[in-house]
Amino acid sequence: MKNVIMIGPASVSKGGIATVIANFEKTFTSEKVKIHYIASWKEGSPLFKVWMFLQAIMKLCYLAITQNINIVHIHTSQKGSLYRKMIFINIAKLFRAKVMLHMHGSRFGIFYDKQPKFLQKIIVNHLNRLDYIIVLSEAWKTYYENLCDTPVTVMENAVEVPFNNPYNNTSKTIVTFGNISQEKGSYDLLRAIQSLGANYQEYEFIFYGIGDISSAEEQIKQNQLTNVTLGGWVESEQKQTILEGALLHVLPSYHEALPMAILETMAHGIPNISTNVGGIPQIINNQQNGLLIEPGDVHKLHDAIADLLDNQETRQEMSTRAHQAVQSQFSMDACNTKWEQLYQSI
Structure with missing residues (x-):
């Protein structure tokens, strides 16, 4: 022993x-x-x-x-x-x-x-x-x-993976897990949401995590982002319900190792939009089970979100591949x- x-x-x-x-x-x-x-x-x-x-x-x-x-x-x-x-x-x-x-x-x-x-x-x-x-x-x-x-x-890193893919492709909720900070790309995401404008007002973006809450609240208020919510830190019991109701997970980080947030969301079949840094490309195969952009590219971030929101079939295909990838490897x-x-x- x-x-x-x-x-x-x-x-x-x-x-x-x-x-x-x-x-x-x-x-x-x-x-x-x-x-x-x-x-x-x-x-x-x-x-x-x-x-x-x-x-x-x-x-x-x-x-x-x-x-x-x-x-x-x-x-x-x-x-x-x-x-x-x-x-x-x-x-x-x-x-x-x-x-x-x-x-x-x-x-x-x-x-x-x-x-x-x-x-x-x-x-x-x-x-x-x-x-x-x-x-x-x-x-x-x-x-x-x-x-x-x-x-x-x-x-x-590894996560528990549901045997069947629980993805909800009709949800109107986009989430991001992680500290609210420049490093996590939080303000890039807020700028991308602003540029999406009224055409995507039906979707709610929820930032889950701690960090620079006051600066994020100020930017949300200044730019009148009425479809953005700061959800705070999530305990494990709450996270399960959130994962079952999320359409997309967006994490436009500047630096990462292999984020648990990406593994957990992909395990639930949620397509990810993230960046080509650290260990993220080990799990997100661009255009196959998610989308990768360069950190700081707000224009590409806007386009990636819009592309997935506009294409239900692509989301479902990515969801299936995401769930399978985590199930087999992580x-x-x-x-x-x-x-x-x-x-x-x-």
């Missing part, structure tokens, strides 16, 4: 990493691997976050002493998340455990380039201490292989088998 400690944000927290961990907790079962979960972060006051972090360190030490721990699997992104996780790397190595760092950050390269030389050296030294680096796409695999000497493995069962094999090989 392989004993694995998994460290990351609490599974009830907001964000893609928490969703990945929640999926592990819900679906990963094995007679050969046992996972012990440690939450190192959760929303709350600064003092509460410090307590969560210190508590996670104590739990890691306790498990390392009392259990025969083979692997410490650490989830991280960039900025403070990475620096905090360096402490866990050092503790795990102190107890002679194998360590894998699961990199989710879509802006890690930008973050790294902005660090002073001495911090870049510290980051690379810690990356070289690892036994494995886990990334979400081949592009990121190449990046980390050029940055450090640690073996890099691609393990895509289902939880297929992914959990890969994880079990990887844990066993270490």
Whole structure:
């Protein structure tokens, strides 16, 4: 039996990493691997976050002493998340455990380039201490292989996939999941909605997520976008109902790894309009199961939305292919088998 400690944000927290961990907790079962979960972060006051972090360190030490721990699997992104996780790397190595760092950050390269030389050296030294680096796409695999000497493995995110495609092709609701920000292309989408004008007023665009709410509200008000709603953060129970009633999902991001939002919506047969960045082209085959544009191209974004709203048959064809693509490549069962094999090989 392989004993694995998994460290990351609490599974009830907001964000893609928490969703990945929640999926592990819900679906990963094995007679050969046992996972012990440690939450190192959760929303709350600064003092509460410090307590969560210190508590996670104590739990890691306790498990390392009392259990025969083979692997410490650490989830991280960039900025403070990475620096905090360096402490866990050092503790795990102190107890002679194998360590894998699961990199989710879509802006890690930008973050790294902005660090002073001495911090870049510290980051690379810690990356070289690892036994494995886990990334979400081949592009990121190449990046980390050029940055450090640690073996890099691609393990895509995965989602639960309904057996039958539940897509509602007569819906009038277009959704976007993710933080409201320039990086996610939120303001590009608002400009595209404005340019669509009265011809598509019957469709409601709902932005689900947290972030720069006040700026988005101001732009919506200034441009009188009466068919745009800010839906706030969505809990998992609400998301199922939203997914069953969405016509399209639009995520015109500037930087991504492999977004859970795209996988979750495609699993429900919802055609996606997104950008040709990060790991997104691994799952969206342009013109086949969704549409891809270049980030920042508001004109092309407008055209892509209009094209799909105008063509019900194309939407249905894309929906069928989207559901099949996630079912075959990114289902939880297929992914959990890969994880079990990887844990066993270490």
